[in-house]
Structures are given as structure tokens and as C-alpha cells.
Amino acid sequence: ALRLACRHPRRVAALVLVRPAWTFSPAPQNMRPITEAAELILEHGADKGRTIFARSDTATRLYREAPDNLASLLGYFDRPDAKGFAQVLADIASDGPGVCDSDVAALDIPALVVGNPMDAVHPLSSAYTLAAAMPHAVFAEITPKARNSARHFIELHEQISSFLQSNSNARSLIPS
Known part of the structure; x- marks a missing residue:
């Protein structure tokens, strides 16, 4: 917009x-959790990637500071099209206005x-x-x-x- x-x-x-x-x-630091989630899905698949992400320092920080963001990010791993969507996420996170x-x-x-x-x-x-x-x-x-x-x-x-x-x-x- x-x-x-x-x-x-x-x-x-x-x-x-x-x-x-x-x-x-482009790609500001605040988009790093999205990049991290996308990379884990692409590298490990949705199930293993979700486990790794849920145990990460990023997830721990978001749990304390922004639980709504954590819930959204964890939802990315549960999508039926997680692998395809992960590339979209990576592209969004690396983009800019x-x-x-x-x-x-x-x-x-x-x-x-x-x-x-x-x-x-x-x-x-x-x-x-x-x-x-x-x-x-x-x-x-x-x-x-x-x-x-x-x-x-x-x-x-x-x-x-x-x-x-x-x-x-x-x-x-x-x-x-």
C-alpha cells in the first residue's frame, strides 16, 4: 500500500x-522469526521443524514478549502446504516496501x-x-x-x- x-x-x-x-x-530484524520458521520447514519439514522452532531461543522470547506472534508462527508449521508456503514466507521476510x-x-x-x-x-x-x-x-x-x-x-x-x-x-x- x-x-x-x-x-x-x-x-x-x-x-x-x-x-x-x-x-x-528490506529484511528488517523483526522479520527474522519468519525467516527462521521458513528455513526450518524447508530444511527439516513441518513436523521436525516445528519441534526445533518450539525449543528455540526465538520461541522462548516470543512466548514472553509477543505470544500472538508465536502462535501465528507455530501455525505455519501446521499448514497442509507448509513446504510451499515456507518459500512464500522466506520471500516476504526478505522483501521490503x-x-x-x-x-x-x-x-x-x-x-x-x-x-x-x-x-x-x-x-x-x-x-x-x-x-x-x-x-x-x-x-x-x-x-x-x-x-x-x-x-x-x-x-x-x-x-x-x-x-x-x-x-x-x-x-x-x-x-x-
Whole structure:
């Protein structure tokens, strides 16, 4: 979404970024757990890879700091297409937004950037960084899904609804 807005700003009336994982560089450190899971699936298969990952320092850290991320990562090992999906995961984790800070600073559209703590893969610092880089961005911190999933989704819905309502007159939200 960010790349589209930077490359084709006349086609984007507003931008909503929820729990961004990247700022400006590819393969940030926060994507390392995804890379690790993908490599284990590709090298050892889903069952053995899951066992290795579950005993890893990464899993231990995520259990303490971001249990929702750990649950998602462990779910990757349980997919019926785990091996094929592992390559997609590796590609995603090594990718980036394809924009630089000056591209983002030049955006002249309203933006909402939503983040939450307790998320090691989508760090709150990435949301802060992107919101600060965009001249017309609003930052919203919401309840972590790991702490209260229902509250997380209620707050997310409220933030997006409010943003869209308050910016519907800024420019038509229907691209021309």
C-alpha cells in the first residue's frame, strides 16, 4: 500500500497502514522469526521443524514478549502446504516496501498508521517511524491482540472508521 501511494499518489486518496512490519529497508530484524520458521520447514519439514522452532531461543522470547506472534508462527508449521508456503514466507521476510523516507515524506494524502505493543514482527517502532515520516499521518496505538483480542479488533475498527469518516471530504476516496 505504501509503495502504491508513493509511486502513484494521484490514485490514492488516503492510506491506512495497520501494524506495519517494514519501514524503509528490506529484511528488517523483526522479520527474522519468519525467516527462521521458513528455513526450518524447508530444511527439516513441518513436523521436525516445528519441534526445533518450539525449543528455540526465538520461541522462548516470543512466548514472553509477543505470544500472538508465536502462535501465528507455530501455525505455519501446521499448514497442509507448509513446504510451499515456507518459500512464500522466506520471500516476504526478505522483501521490503521499496520506498525510501523521502518518498514517504512527499506524500500529500491523509494517512492512518496503527500499531500496538507486544508485537515483535510488527513492532510499534515501525508504526511510529512511518507515522512520523508522513506529513499528514495520524498515529493510533491500540490494545495488543495478545492482551485482549476482542478489544484489539474493536479499537482497530473504531480507528479506521473514524479516519475514513473524517477524511472522506478531504478528497474523494474513489480513485479517478
